[in-house]
Amino acid sequence: MRSDVADYQVTVAPNGARRQKCDHPELPITLPELAQTAAACQAAGASTLHLHVRDDAGGHSLDPGRYRAAMAAVADAAPKMAIQITTESAGIYTPEAQLACLAALRPAAASIAVREMARAPEIAMRAYGLCAEAGTQVQHILYSPGCIAQLKSWYAAGVVPVAMRDVIFVLGQYAPATPARTDGLTDFVAAARALDLNWSLCAFGREERACLLAAIQAGGNVRVGFENNLETPAGTMLKDNATSVAALVQAASEAGHKLKRN
Structure with missing residues (x-):
């Protein structure tokens, strides 16, 4: 295998906490929509679903x-697809609620934002301890060098068990709207090497695919989907989440990279 060719896995984040049907008609909100999207994205190459659920008004919910209902629906529609819940606050939930x-769930996998848990360090220690006891695979959400430094200090202090090395780096953001750029990956990759992290990347905006391809080449896994981006690189709207997954997998294949499935 060429030195610039890598194996990688794909997680799909099909809805997130904020976007609505007015943003894209194929954004999955209901349980049937989530289940159908999971099955289509699994067929397209996604191994894991990053799961958000909504309340009756379409708002973010924990x-x-x-969650139990959504996880059951996804498991029925997409057997063997891993499910990762989010504990994202979205400006609504406190660390205590997270x-x-x-x-309540003791899930197989969960994403936890370091900067959100840092609001209440005593709750953070309890949360990470609970996940260690439950066997939950924690993926630390890292938005910036400050988040990386916080995680490093928590490893040293014993707040986060040293075995919890899975992270996702975030390029760009919703508000203020900041599209991702591939040159933003450099510092994250360096941090991953320094801390021996098992890392993934997600990226906001129409440069999502280019950023994710750069992450794959650098040895990371990737997360793609409507939570972060609705557009093709040319600026047209993607048909649906499965189309986004398939286009990324195709581009990675053309670059010689090898998709890993569950």
């Missing part, structure tokens, strides 16, 4: 009952 969600 309700355990809604901990309560984890305690």
